[in-house]
Amino acid sequence: MPVRCDLAEHSSRRRSAWSGLVLVLLSLAGAACSADEYVAPPPSASMEIVDAGQAATSLATLQRAAVDGDLGAAEELGADTEAAALLGDIVANAVDLGLSDVTFTYVTETGETSGDDGWTALVAVTWRIDGFDEASARTELPVHFADGGRSIEALGDDSARLPVWLSDRVGSRRSPDALVFGVASDKELAIYDRQIRRAITEIRGVIGGDERVVVEVPADTGSLDRALDVASGTYASIAAVTAPVDGSRTEQSPVHVFVNPAVYDAMDPVAAQVVATHEVVHAVTGAVLAQTAPLWLVEGFADYVALRDLDLPISRTAGQLIDAVEADGVPDSLPADSEFDPASGHLGVVYEAAWQVVVTLAEQGGETAVVEFYRAVLGGADVATELVDRFGWTEADLTAGWQLRVAGLG
Structure with missing residues (x-):
């Protein structure tokens, strides 16, 4: 049988297209490929149809x-x-x-x-x-x-990747601050739009600004995976995610919020609003494109803003963390980036822990210091230096203060 060698392959993520010349060895005895034993094949009949x-x-x-x-x-x-x-x-x-x-x-x-x-x-x-x-x-x-x-x-x-606007007919709701569009009914889009506009109001009450946001609603979880070019089921349990529209991470890359209707629509209104505000924080502050900021700050700050004005018992907003501490004790260190994997079985605990880190900072230095710290670190500033300058703490001090706070939640 002929054996292919010197095969040129160009691949991009999960797709591939052959380029270059495939050189084929006509072997009489199944010998290995050799530079002087191949001939160029005739043009592929299948490619003759290409115009x-x-x-x-x-x-x-x-x-x-x-x-x-x-x-x-x-x-x-x-x-x-x-x-x-x-x-x-x-x-x-x-x-x-x-x-x-x-x-x-x-x-x-x-x-x-x-x-x-x-x-x-x-x-x-x-x-x-x-x-x-x-x-x-x-x-x-x-x-x-x-x-x-x-x-x-x-x-x-x-x-x-298959962008939502190329997948099906979409509806939309537009306001000066937000564009919400997707494969959803007018009633559903109106609900999303109302929650997003409230999220923007809540965020401006904390960090100011006049940034605008785009929210995309794919038809289902599979369409969400295709829109984000991820493996099937990656976001099956996630209500929403903020991501670059085309996967690029340059400074001006368009970043939108993507809703997973299968999960988001099943949430009660309060929980859905928390998710909406959390994701819009990511979108309007450029958190997704930050290269060095620790995720305990990125995710913790988003929850800090989303939960700031909610009048709910701590047993509900940090219930999973409380249970984890009762079972396993106080964590030894601040949440590591690796713990925020969407496939993690204890993701709720990690997010609640990160939120409590930011709450601890707010109690130490005030909300203005937290906002300035967040923006500085997202911009590339050193975490340790900013902690000392704005809070008078080392990371060990922050960890100790956070552990003390977490221990007293139950």
């Missing part, structure tokens, strides 16, 4: 349709009724969400073909929500072409 130029023309038509709001032109590109409806929905979404910088650019074939005239290619998509995103997001997704590239059969698969 990248025609596909690029179709993508240019889709791009113009999105810019002009021409649903008809987009629908005409659909290989069938379902594809036509999706392409029309995408253009409608672009218009309703106020998208700019919308581009669809042909990148390369994946090697997958369909029938006599269809193939799959990676397509780079860019977009920006005017008034909310400072820079454009960019992602590459598989697009399935048909009819020699003159039509589009489908967008995306389980191997790559």
Whole structure:
């Protein structure tokens, strides 16, 4: 049998596309690959159907349709009724969400073909929500072409990121401070919108500012995983998550809040509001893009703001931590970053512990000092130096004060 060698592979996360020349050894006896024993194979018959130029023309038509709001032109590109409806929905979404910088650019074939005239290619998509995103997001997704590239059969698969606005028709609610959109009913979007606007009010009462936020609501947990390009089930037990829209982590990367409706919608209104405020804190303070801030501060501060004005007994807001301390004693150290893994079986305890660290700081130095400390550390300042300057504490002092507070919660 022929043995392949010198295979060039280009991979991006969980997808791969072959590039370069595959050199094939014609072996008579199954010998190992050798530089003087291969010949170039004839062109792949499957790749003869690819017309990248025609596909690029179709993508240019889709791009113009999105810019002009021409649903008809987009629908005409659909290989069938379902594809036509999706392409029309995408253009409608672009218009309703106020998208700019919308581009669809042909990148390369994946090697997958369909029938006599269809193939799959990676397509780079860019977009920006005017008034909310400072820079454009960019992602590459598989697009399935048909009819020699003159039509589009489908967008995306389980191997790559699929933005919510490209997945289905979305509804939206817009205010000066927030844009909430997703695959949800008007009633559901109204609830999300109300909670997000309240979250913004609560946050401004603590840290000030006039930042605005975008919230995306995928259809279900699987759609959330695809929107964030994570393994299936990663956020199955998480109500919401704040993340860069395209996975990039540059200073101007668009960061949105993503709701997991399967979990969020099942929460009581008070708990849902806490989650909403917590995530909006992350979004408007740039916490997601901070490179060196410890997670006990990032997550603890978000809970500090979210729980600050709630009149609830500590047995409810820190119940899991109280139970853990009764069972295992007071923790030896502040929560480590590794403990905030979404797959952790004791995530609730860790978040409550982090919240209590920030409460301890507030009791020591006051809320203004906490806010200044948070902003400084997110900006890259040294934690130890900031603790001394703003609170007169070393990390050992903070740990001791926190342990004393935690021990007295029960």
